[in-house]
Amino acid sequence: MATEFSIPDSVAKAAEAEQEYGSEKMDLSMGPSHPSTHGVLRLQLEIDGEIVTKCDPVVGYLHRGDEKIAENMTYNQFVPYTDRLDYLAPLANNMAYAIAVEKLAHLEVPPRCQAIRVLTAEMARISSHLMGLGAFGLDVGAWTVLVLSLNQREFLYKLFEELTGARFTTSYTRIGGVMRDIPDGWLDNVGKFCDQFLPALEEILSLLTRNKIFTDRTMDVGIISKEDALAYGLTGPNLRGSGVPLDLRKDRPYSGYEQYEFDVPVGTKGDSYDRYLVRGEEMRQSVRIIRQVIKSFPAGDWYAKDARKIFAPPKDKVLSSMEELIQNFMIVTEGPQMPPGEVYFEAENPKGILGFYVVSKGGGVPWRLKIRSPSFCNLSIVPKVCAGILISDVVAILGSFDFVMGECDR
Amino acid sequence: MTAPIAAKTALKEKFPQVTDRASADHDAVNVPVGEVVAVLKYLRDEFAFDLLMDLTAVDWAEGASPRFTVVYHLFSSINLGYIRVATDCLSDTEPTAPSVVELWPAANWHERECYDLLGVKFTAHPDLRRILMWDGYPYHPLRKEFPLAGIEVPLPDDEVSAATGTAVIAAPMAGGPFVASPGEINLTEAEPRAKDESWSDRRPRPDQTGLKQLKS
Numbered sequence: 001m002a003t004e005f006s007i008p009d010s011v012a013k014a015a016e017a018e019q020e021y022g023s024e025k026m027d028l029s030m031g032p033s034h035p036s037t038h039g040v041l042r043l044q045l046e047i048d049g050e051i052v053t054k055c056d057p058v059v060g061y062l063h064r065g066d067e068k069i070a071e072n073m074t075y076n077q078f079v080p081y082t083d084r085l086d087y088l089a090p091l092a093n094n095m096a097y098a099i100a101v102e103k104l105a106h107l108e109v110p111p112r113c114q115a116i117r118v119l120t121a122e123m124a125r126i127s128s129h130l131m132g133l134g135a136f137g138l139d140v141g142a143w144t145v146l147v148l149s150l151n152q153r154e155f156l157y158k159l160f161e162e163l164t165g166a167r168f169t170t171s172y173t174r175i176g177g178v179m180r181d182i183p184d185g186w187l188d189n190v191g192k193f194c195d196q197f198l199p200a201l202e203e204i205l206s207l208l209t210r211n212k213i214f215t216d217r218t219m220d221v222g223i224i225s226k227e228d229a230l231a232y233g234l235t236g237p238n239l240r241g242s243g244v245p246l247d248l249r250k251d252r253p254y255s256g257y258e259q260y261e262f263d264v265p266v267g268t269k270g271d272s273y274d275r276y277l278v279r280g281e282e283m284r285q286s287v288r289i290i291r292q293v294i295k296s297f298p299a300g301d302w303y304a305k306d307a308r309k310i311f312a313p314p315k316d317k318v319l320s321s322m323e324e325l326i327q328n329f330m331i332v333t334e335g336p337q338m339p340p341g342e343v344y345f346e347a348e349n350p351k352g353i354l355g356f357y358v359v360s361k362g363g364g365v366p367w368r369l370k371i372r373s374p375s376f377c378n379l380s381i382v383p384k385v386c387a388g389i390l391i392s393d394v395v396a397i398l399g400s401f402d403f404v405m406g407e408c409d410r
Numbered sequence: 411m412t413a414p415i416a417a418k419t420a421l422k423e424k425f426p427q428v429t430d431r432a433s434a435d436h437d438a439v440n441v442p443v444g445e446v447v448a449v450l451k452y453l454r455d456e457f458a459f460d461l462l463m464d465l466t467a468v469d470w471a472e473g474a475s476p477r478f479t480v481v482y483h484l485f486s487s488i489n490l491g492y493i494r495v496a497t498d499c500l501s502d503t504e505p506t507a508p509s510v511v512e513l514w515p516a517a518n519w520h521e522r523e524c525y526d527l528l529g530v531k532f533t534a535h536p537d538l539r540r541i542l543m544w545d546g547y548p549y550h551p552l553r554k555e556f557p558l559a560g561i562e563v564p565l566p567d568d569e570v571s572a573a574t575g576t577a578v579i580a581a582p583m584a585g586g587p588f589v590a591s592p593g594e595i596n597l598t599e600a601e602p603r604a605k606d607e608s609w610s611d612r613r614p615r616p617d618q619t620g621l622k623q624l625k626s
Contacts, residue, residue, distance in 0.1 A: 060542035067527070068551055072558050103435055230460045230487065233516030244487060251490045341434040344483050344494065346463065357483065359468055372464040372483075380519040409542060 025053060028391075032061045036139045036395040039405030041379070043386070043394065052394060055386035057379055062409035070369040074335025075101050075175050078369070083169040085373065086407040088131050089124035089350045090170045091160070096347035098173035099254055100356035103343045105336075107176050107307055111298040114256040116178055119190070119293045120163070120170075121255075121347075122286040126197070127156045128350035129237075129279045129286075130204075132402035136276060137208060139399035140217040148204045155193050162186055175336060176310045177303025187294050194287050201287075205280045218272040222385050222397035225270060232381040235374050236352025237278040238401060242270035248348040260292045272400035279402070310336040335364030351375055351404060371410050375403035417457040417493060425449055431496055436483075438494035443480075446497045447508050450482065454513055459484035459493060462510070465520035467499075467528045471554040477502040478530055482510075499530060509535040527552035 031042035040061035046054035066085070070078050082097040083090035095117045102109065109117075130149040137145030157167040162183055164170040172179050208214045224234070229242040239246055247264040249257040265281035267274025303311065312331050313324040330337075340362040346355040352374025359368040378401055386394050418437050422428050425445055431438035441449045453459045464483040470476070476498035484493050499505035509532040510517045521532040522541040529550035532538060540547060546566055549556055567578035 063542040065551060068558060231515050233462055246487045343435045355464055357464060357466060368468045370466040376519065377516060380516060
């Protein structure tokens with residue numbers, strides 16, 4: 001007696017469906033408001049099941065036309081706009097812009113001003129990396145890191161507020177100097193911050209470095225070779241994570257970085273975990289630099305006194321002397337006059353190398369100001385790295401890149 | 411600092427049309443637009459300029475000739491020096507330059523940005539789309555004749571509606587973002603972004619005629 005076997009309907013249906021839909025790809029728009037895109041980045045993904053087959057980043061949602069705005073205002077008026085590039089490290093942006101214009105004006109700033117700038121830039125680096133690590137941890141499921149790192153960042157913002165009057169948008173530098181000298185006792189507060197920060201940093205890093213979940217999500221994910229990193233113009237911790245020891249603070253020192261001792265950490269494999277390790281170590285090195293700056297803090301002027309055509313003259317002179325009155329009037333209405341020429345200056349910012357290309361035809365406004373933003377260049381490798389991987393890895397890779405869209409879109 | 415100088419002399423020997431460019435900081439050369447790819451390849455291969463740091467263009471305003479200059483900034487991670495390579499576009503109305511994506515993939519987004527904002531077309535670029543402005547935007551905003559206040563263009567909301575099947579509601583902005591409309595009495599009325607709950611008691615709630623709805 002023969003038994004008849006027949007395939008149940010559901011299985012047949014599934015087989016039919018697989019034949020019909022098996023190879024169909026789906027378009028998925030990740031962002032522009034997605035928690036792991038850190039702002040308004042949109043990734044146009046083409047996915048096959050869980051695998052990303054194509055990834056096309058769509059940027060520009062935060063484009064404000066900063067370069068056009070710069071062509072229509074004086075050099076000092078543009079300083080607040082640099083805050084809004086990498087808004088997690090405004091002090092570093094301020095410094096890069098000021099040095100670029102000072103190079104155009106052939107202006108030397110005194111050592112005290114340089115030391116203040118280095119100090120604030122390194123503090124900005126710590127605050128930016130803290131946010132970067134916290135957000136990275138959050139992206140791969142570690143809430144605690146964000147809470148602890150934001151706590152530390154808050155101490156830094158208190159210090160920024162004491163120094164500049166603002167927590168986020170500091171606008172601290174001026175062409176040829178800084179807005180004002182450091183307040184009394186501020187250096188001691190920075191020293192105290194460093195003392196309590198190092199143990200806190202170890203605690204934060206210990207939550208991730210040997211965390212099994214974190215290492216599983218990041219190790220061997222998003223590997224970027226040395227050659228690729230250079231070819232795509234990656235800079236900052238993303239480049240050093242791939243093993244290229246390029247750090248402009250060391251290699252082309254500016255603002256007196258050559259006086260300070262620090263190490264440049266590099267990764268070995270170039271995966272997301274290496275980029276995390278590099279950022280962690282850079283914070284320790286920043287503390288090292290800050291301590292050296294405090295120890296050797298120079299006395300003297302905090303702005304270039306000989307830059308008479310750039311700073312407004314003292315108020316009592318303006319009210320009593322014709323010469324100074326005219327000069328004050330010119331600086332207020334037409335801005336500090338710059339010689340014609342073109343300069344390109346790059347500074348090692350927390351996110352990578354931030355460059356300013358200033359073309360001047362003389363006069364008080366730049367003819368062209370191009371901002372070379374590290375986040376923009378770092379993101380250009382995303383289509384290459386994010387092809388053929390899982391969607392969940394895209395989140396881990398974006399977190400490890402630590403980009404800021406304000407800077408990318410300008 | 412010696413490597414870029416050596417590069418410059420060698421460059422001028424190999425390419426006789428290369429000339430010095432006035433510069434306040436780094437070494438700089440002017441290159442004819444036809445030779446720019448060869449020059450950049452030579453610099454990359456012989457003098458280890460492995461990083462294309464920046465690629466941009468300068469608009470020297472309407473009436474100037476040459477009007478557009480494309481500027482490359484190269485950096486060597488081995489010799490730690492910069493060199494600036496500038497090339498003038500031949501046409502003042504339809505500027506073009508050869509693409510260097512083949513040499514550095516980094517040039518891909520830089521050239522897209524340069525095309526988007528200044529309208530310099532890069533020949534043989536694999537994917538020359540706009541990058542910061544949206545597809546279909548009709549102007550090149552960094553050109554000197556483009557006004558700072560911008561030019562009003564229709565937003566692609568109908569196309570988005572057609573493609574996605576959802577209604578597109580315009581953002582409540584009068585005269586552009588962060589632009590207060592002139593002649594109003596107080597800031598709440600002048601600045602549409604300001605928190606305004608006054609329509610409950612002082613004037614009626616604005617009607618929804620300005621909002622575009624999909625025909626069902």
